[in-house]
Amino acid sequence: MLGLKLPTDPRWANIAEKNIDEILIDHAYCEQKAASTAISLIVSFPEYTELVTAMTELVQEEMSHFKMVHDLLKEKNIPLGRDRKDNYVAKLVTFFPKGGSRQTQLAHRLLYAALIEARSCERFRLLSEELNDEKLRRFYRKLMISEANHYTMFLKFARQYHDVEEVNQKWSDLLDYEGKILASFQEGTSVHGW
Numbered sequence: 562m563l564g565l566k567l568p569t570d571p572r573w574a575n576i577a578e579k580n581i582d583e584i585l586i587d588h589a590y591c592e593q594k595a596a597s598t599a600i601s602l603i604v605s606f607p608e609y610t611e612l613v614t615a616m617t618e619l620v621q622e623e624m625s626h627f628k629m630v631h632d633l634l635k636e637k638n639i640p641l642g643r644d645r646k647d648n649y650v651a652k653l654v655t656f657f658p659k660g661g662s663r664q665t666q667l668a669h670r671l672l673y674a675a676l677i678e679a680r681s682c683e684r685f686r687l688l689s690e691e692l693n694d695e696k697l698r699r700f701y702r703k704l705m706i707s708e709a710n711h712y713t714m715f716l717k718f719a720r721q722y723h724d725v726e727e728v729n730q731k732w733s734d735l736l737d738y739e740g741k742i743l744a745s746f747q748e749g750t751s752v753h754g755w
Contacts, residue, residue: 563679563712564732566740573684574691580719581697582639586671587751588642589630591681595711596623598674606667612718626704632645633700634729649753650677656735668723675715677753680739682708684752 577584601674607613635642653676657669682705689702719728746754 563683563709564683565679565683565738566736567743569680569683569687569743571644571687571691574687577684578692581692581694582637584752585630585634585639586642587645587647589627589634591647591752592623592630593644594647594650595674595677596620596627598670599623600670602667602670602674604755605670606663609718609722610669612722615714619714620706625629626707629700633697645751647751647753649680649742649746649751653677653739654734656738657731658708664723668719668728668731671719671722672728672732675712675719675732676735676739678708678712678715680753683714 597620599619603613603616603620631641650673654673657672660666661669685701685705685708688699689705692698692701716732721734
């Protein structure tokens, strides 16, 4: 369903479980960045009323997810700490050339967001199936469903606001590139890392 070209190695869930504190911290920041992305889309493309409405709702949802993860951190007496660079996203957003029309820029940003949500969905599914902690398994199962909805929403808007055939080709190319990014990663303790 997600179309990812390189599935996550199942061993990632084992590494994540052994480093769950780091995963939760990284996850909290992922939720915060997702909210920031939605705000940025509102600010950059206010003329797209349906997009603005959806992004307004998404900001609220992502911040509620941030609060949920932060509450888990507090329960475990783990400080949030400082944000870390997300190497996955940093590499991913270099794929499309800068510039172009506003519609092209919007399509690129929506495709990036869709792919990040798709990969998060896949990772959360693994956590929901592989973690020993029942509470965390349920937590990630619920969030997996949200990420799937976000992924399809971003793709829908990309196809709505740009030429569908062009978007589909860009999506396919981006999926190929993303698979190569993941293949190049070494072990790590992040939501989108190895």
